[in-house]
Amino acid sequence: MRHTISVMVKNQAGVLSRVSNLFSARGYNIDSLVVGVTDNPEVSRITIVVKGDDRVIDQVEKQLNKLIDVIKVVDLTHDDFIARDLALIKVKAEPNTRSQVMEIVQCFDGKIVDVALKSFIIEVTGKESKINAMVELLGNYGILELVRTGEVAISRGKKVHEKEETKVKMKAGKAGQSNL
Amino acid sequence: MAKNKLKTGAQMVVDVLVDEGVDILWGLTGGAILPVFDALYQNSDRIRLIDTRHEQGAIHMAEGYAKSTGKVGVCVVTSGPGATNIVTGLTDAYMDSVPIVAITGQVPSHLIGTDAFQEADVVGITRSCTKHNFLVKNIQELPQIMRDAFFIARSGRPGPVLVDIPKDIAAASAEVAIPKHSSIPLSKFVPTPDLHQIEKMAELIKNAKKPLIYAGGGVINANASDALYKFARKTNIPVTLTLMGLGAYPAGDRQFIDMLGMHGSYRANLALTYCDLLIAIGSRFDDRVTGKLSEFSPHSKKIHIDVDPTSIGKNVKVDAHTLGDMNSILSTLTKMVGSQDYEPWYEELDAWHKKHPLAYQQDPNGKVLPQFAVDEIYRLTKGDAIITTEVGQHQMWAAQFYKFNKARRWITSGGLGTMGFGFPAAIGAAFGFPDATVIDIAGDGSFQMTMQELAVVKEHNLNVKVVVLNNKFLGMVKQWQDLFFDKRYASTSIPVQPDFVKLAECYGLKGYRADTPKDTTKVLEEAFKSKDPCIVEIVVDEEEHVYPMVPAGAANKDMVLSKEEDRARVMAAVKTKAKTHGKGGRK
Ligand SMILES: Cc1ncc(C[n+]2csc(CCOP(=O)(O)OP(=O)(O)O)c2C)c(N)n1
Numbered sequence: 001m002r003h004t005i006s007v008m009v010k011n012q013a014g015v016l017s018r019v020s021n022l023f024s025a026r027g028y029n030i031d032s033l034v035v036g037v038t039d040n041p042e043v044s045r046i047t048i049v050v051k052g053d054d055r056v057i058d059q060v061e062k063q064l065n066k067l068i069d070v071i072k073v074v075d076l077t078h079d080d081f082i083a084r085d086l087a088l089i090k091v092k093a094e095p096n097t098r099s100q101v102m103e104i105v106q107c108f109d110g111k112i113v114d115v116a117l118k119s120f121i122i123e124v125t126g127k128e129s130k131i132n133a134m135v136e137l138l139g140n141y142g143i144l145e146l147v148r149t150g151e152v153a154i155s156r157g158k159k160v161h162e163k164e165e166t167k168v169k170m171k172a173g174k175a176g177q178s179n180l
Numbered sequence: 181m182a183k184n185k186l187k188t189g190a191q192m193v194v195d196v197l198v199d200e201g202v203d204i205l206w207g208l209t210g211g212a213i214l215p216v217f218d219a220l221y222q223n224s225d226r227i228r229l230i231d232t233r234h235e236q237g238a239i240h241m242a243e244g245y246a247k248s249t250g251k252v253g254v255c256v257v258t259s260g261p262g263a264t265n266i267v268t269g270l271t272d273a274y275m276d277s278v279p280i281v282a283i284t285g286q287v288p289s290h291l292i293g294t295d296a297f298q299e300a301d302v303v304g305i306t307r308s309c310t311k312h313n314f315l316v317k318n319i320q321e322l323p324q325i326m327r328d329a330f331f332i333a334r335s336g337r338p339g340p341v342l343v344d345i346p347k348d349i350a351a352a353s354a355e356v357a358i359p360k361h362s363s364i365p366l367s368k369f370v371p372t373p374d375l376h377q378i379e380k381m382a383e384l385i386k387n388a389k390k391p392l393i394y395a396g397g398g399v400i401n402a403n404a405s406d407a408l409y410k411f412a413r414k415t416n417i418p419v420t421l422t423l424m425g426l427g428a429y430p431a432g433d434r435q436f437i438d439m440l441g442m443h444g445s446y447r448a449n450l451a452l453t454y455c456d457l458l459i460a461i462g463s464r465f466d467d468r469v470t471g472k473l474s475e476f477s478p479h480s481k482k483i484h485i486d487v488d489p490t491s492i493g494k495n496v497k498v499d500a501h502t503l504g505d506m507n508s509i510l511s512t513l514t515k516m517v518g519s520q521d522y523e524p525w526y527e528e529l530d531a532w533h534k535k536h537p538l539a540y541q542q543d544p545n546g547k548v549l550p551q552f553a554v555d556e557i558y559r560l561t562k563g564d565a566i567i568t569t570e571v572g573q574h575q576m577w578a579a580q581f582y583k584f585n586k587a588r589r590w591i592t593s594g595g596l597g598t599m600g601f602g603f604p605a606a607i608g609a610a611f612g613f614p615d616a617t618v619i620d621i622a623g624d625g626s627f628q629m630t631m632q633e634l635a636v637v638k639e640h641n642l643n644v645k646v647v648v649l650n651n652k653f654l655g656m657v658k659q660w661q662d663l664f665f666d667k668r669y670a671s672t673s674i675p676v677q678p679d680f681v682k683l684a685e686c687y688g689l690k691g692y693r694a695d696t697p698k699d700t701t702k703v704l705e706e707a708f709k710s711k712d713p714c715i716v717e718i719v720v721d722e723e724e725h726v727y728p729m730v731p732a733g734a735a736n737k738d739m740v741l742s743k744e745e746d747r748a749r750v751m752a753a754v755k756t757k758a759k760t761h762g763k764g765g766r767k
Contacts, residue, residue: 068312
């Protein structure tokens with residue numbers, strides 16, 4: 001099963017490599033790993049998407065907890081959580097297909113952030129499944145380049161990491177709607 | 181903050197060492213670590229630095245010291261090759277949970293990342309073989325890092341911690357107070373026991389008819405042998421120990437049924453297979469114990485008591501478990517349980533023991549059997565020596581035939597299986613216990629890996645005796661070739677060897693040699709009479725195998741018991757297992 005694990009770590013050199021090292025040393029496969037500093041500059045948050053059975057995930061969590069630089073590990077999968085991925089997609093946009101591509105972008109709540117003679121760059125955020133769907137559709141027109149951030153995630157409502165002062169107010173309704 | 185004198189980084193290192201109770205450490209010098217060695221030199225009235233001939237020797241000595249005394253072992257080496265030479269020891273300590281602080285010199289800060297002379301990414305290289313490691317970035321953080329290093333090394337499941345100190349930081353001076361405490365909370369390492377689970381354990385114990393305690397090195401690390409003894413004696417439950425656990429329960433006790441696992445006793449491995457409750461204490465269900473996982477102890481409910489969360493449920497699912505301080509868990513549990521006589525269960529165990537005891541038959545006129553040699557060492561030292569071993573057949577015979585009644589007398593490389601460990605480890609133990617007799621039961625192959633440390637034995641006149649059980653083979657590998665590779669001895673015959681008597685003599689030590697059973701007794705008696713270091717070479721029967729043996733990938737109950745047993749049976753057993761279960765056999 002696919003798990004989204006949020007790891008609060010000390011914001012220090014070498015921490016990321018300790019975390020990724022743990023995965024490679026124990027033969028766990030990471031689907032994606034995103035790291036960024038939190039509102040507390042001394043703390044970073046790593047969001048890891050990993051596939052594995054319960055035994056593997058249990059080990060992943062425990063092994064992460066053992067790392068000295070790890071402050072807290074939460075498997076968001078069991079919570080109600082919001083996950084988002086951002087993609088930049090350079091897609092062919094010939095005169096005869098431009099409007100169709102634009103329609104797709106609109107449908108998916110995307111943005112055209114660069115326009116060239118024969119291509120667009122599209123920015124889109126959303127659930128992994130939404131982006132997958134959009135990529136698949138755009139594939140019909142010819143994708144020239146694609147880059148994705150990997151999933152970042154946060155649990156709804158109550159905070160899972162007490163120390164993290166999440167200032168962003170969740171617009172629950174709207175976030176809930178954009179599940180294309 | 182109190183006024184502090186200006187101090188060099190190197191002096192701060194020494195101050196924390198002394199404050200942590202370190203009075204001895206092992207090392208080998210070099211350019212990048214020079215300032216630290218200089219400070220150690222100037223503080224030699226407070227702390228003793230032992231110069232080794234190889235950095236691997238230094239770290240194994242620190243391990244031998246740590247395992248025998250229970251204190252943190254410390255080694256100090258230079259950058260680049262000095263640091264890479266301790267990687268084997270770090271990995272060894274990591275696998276066997278040995279508290280070690282390793283201090284490495286690093287090239288000056290401004291040269292890091294430039295492929296400077298003797299630069300190596302030591303923190304990168306050792307990330308996966310240390311419990312934690314540090315690269316010191318500035319002198320301000322150095323004392324706290326040193327403090328934390330000791331705290332991490334000894335807390336919870338112990339392990340090695342490395343501190344990499346750039347030369348400029350060791351040489352620089354600053355006013356920094358030495359912090360009193362670690363910056364990390366103990367709760368990071370020692371979780372609180374779960375009382376509800378302990379109650380559940382008591383319930384499982386109450387209902388069991390054939391319970392078995394399977395204890396390991398974790399008991400020794402937690403200094404919980406007494407608590408284990410009380411628990412076992414009160415409940416009357418039979419006890420088996422892992423290779424790493426030997427000594428955690430007295431071998432002479434009636435409830436002890438010998439070691440379990442790949443070369444464990446028939447009785448212990450069958451007990452493991454047929455028990456209805458398995459109580460794992462400070463042990464981790466590793467593959468040398470479980471054999472084939474799907475057939476591991478199939479009839480039992482399982483209890484697991486440990487300090488390391490990752491050990492729980494890693495290989496085997498358990499019915500009740502708790503983490504935390506082993507002493508307090510065991511004493512709580514002991515209060516909750518009663519006693520039963522388990523008569524039918526003990527009868528069964530006795531019958532297995534009678535059928536296949538750990539035994540050998542020495543022909544007085546034949547070649548020396550290695551088991552006999554170990555037995556003689558045991559008899560002549562009355563079980564009072566500290567025994568270290570190298571890795572191979574001799575190690576398993578030592579485990580089977582030397583009986584330990586106390587913890588921290590048995591020092592062996594279990595997890596990593598590091599040939600060359602035993603001799604330097606013996607030296608480290610001898611520094612910890614200057615009055616004890618320390619014996620390295622060695623194979624000829626292994627001893628040749630680290631024997632340059634004879635110089636250290638001579639220099640400090642340590643009571644270390646190396647008994648080389650010489651079969652002129654890398655015997656354990658040969659055994660596998662005998663069993664699984666049609667006796668094709670690829671790379672295992674090592675007929676060219678030093679004359680071990682002369683080798684001892686050229687270091688100014690005594691050397692003895694025996695090649696008959698009678699002479700074996702005679703030279704051992706002679707060697708043990710004095711407190712002088714020596715090498716005793718005993719030429720042993722090279723055809724001898726270690727039994728019982730659970731072939732890797734086989735179930736415990738399918739152990740091979742003797743050479744006379746049809747080899748084809750072994751092959752067939754291993755092969756069908758390999759076929760039906762995808763993997764198996766050894767690869
Ligand atoms: C450093 C290292 N290299 C290789 C091995 C693989 N190995 C395991 S046992 C063994 C043979 C050991 O021979 P010896 O020390 O003579 O002991 P014996 O088995 O003959 O008693 C070897 C090569 C190892 N364990 N460690």
